[in-house]
Amino acid sequence: xxxxxxxxxxxxxxxxxxxxxxxxxxxxxxxxxxxxxxxxxxxxxxxxxxxxxxxxxxxxxxxxxxxxxxxxxxxxxxxxxxxxxxxxxxxxxxxxxxxxxxxxxxxxxxxxxxxxxxxxxxxxxxxxxxxxxxxxxxxxxxxxxxxxxxxxxxxxxxxxxxxxxxxxxxxxxxxxxxxxxxxxxxxxxxxx
Ligand code: CTP
Ligand code: MG
Numbered sequence: 001x002x003x004x005x006x007x008x009x010x011x012x013x014x015x016x017x018x019x020x021x022x023x024x025x026x027x028x029x030x031x032x033x034x035x036x037x038x039x040x041x042x043x044x045x046x047x048x049x050x051x052x053x054x055x056x057x058x059x060x061x062x063x064x065x066x067x068x069x070x071x072x073x074x075x076x077x078x079x080x081x082x083x084x085x086x087x088x089x090x091x092x093x094x095x096x097x098x099x100x101x102x103x104x105x106x107x108x109x110x111x112x113x114x115x116x117x118x119x120x121x122x123x124x125x126x127x128x129x130x131x132x133x134x135x136x137x138x139x140x141x142x143x144x145x146x147x148x149x150x151x152x153x154x155x156x157x158x159x160x161x162x163x164x165x166x167x168x169x170x171x172x173x174x175x176x177x178x179x180x181x182x183x184x185x186x187x188x189x190x191x192x
Contacts, residue, residue, distance in 0.1 A: 001159050008082050009163035010170075015083060016154060017167075018072055019099045020106030020140035023065030025178050027107060028187050030060025036111065042118065049114045050124040058107055065103025070096060088154060098150060102140050109139015125190050132192055133172040 014021070033056045037048035073095065076083045089095035113135030117128045144151055155164065182188035 009159050010166050012082055013163050013167055019065040019069035019103035020136050022068045023061040023103040023106040024110055024136055026064045027057035027061030031057030046118045052124045053111050053114050061107050062104045066100035069099040105140035105143035106136035109136040133175045
């Protein structure tokens with residue numbers, strides 16, 4: 001396993017997971033309106049998810065996250081040796097579906113993160129180190145468990161495992177950088 005192979009593999013996995021990475025920041029753009037929990041409360045007297053998780057964010061983030069992933073992969077397909085739709089997804093139908101599925105998974109993970117935050121008594125927007133940075137990746141992989149063939153095809157080598165680990169270690173920085181940009185642009189209330 002040499003360094004070039006490892007870096008190429010890290011980039012490959014990042015591109016595969018791109019819909020999950022972009023779905024959250026895009027949900028910030030589309031978000032607002034009716035919250036997913038319809039303002040209901042859990043038995044601990046706190047909100048189930050809170051006002052930061054909205055239907056518009058969920059739908060807008062899933063659709064636009066999927067589209068962003070599709071466009072990027074479409075542009076790479078055939079132009080790079082390491083990234084082709086046929087090898088990675090097995091076909092264009094799978095590719096389209098999995099792109100939206102990953103964006104949806106990212107947002108499901110984000111909602112799971114908010115659910116846990118509310119149970120811990122943290123208010124909307126309060127920091128939860130670890131959860132805020134990795135919840136979307138966890139969500140994406142939980143949903144990928146429903147498509148085992150895709151996992152087998154893409155993540156079952158030592159190189160892939162190490163590359164995934166590298167990506168996970170870089171993810172808090174990626175997450176932070178994106179959120180600082182969102183904060184500076186006035187799209188996000190907190191820079192985390
Ligand atoms: N957002 C949304 N719907 C979603 C996810 C995000 O509308 N499904 C929007 C909300 O406006 C939210 C913003 O994106 O405030 C930032 O997202 P995030 O940081 O995940 O939510 P927080 O407001 O920080 O709430 P929480 O404490 O529950 O994470
Ligand atoms: Mg937040």
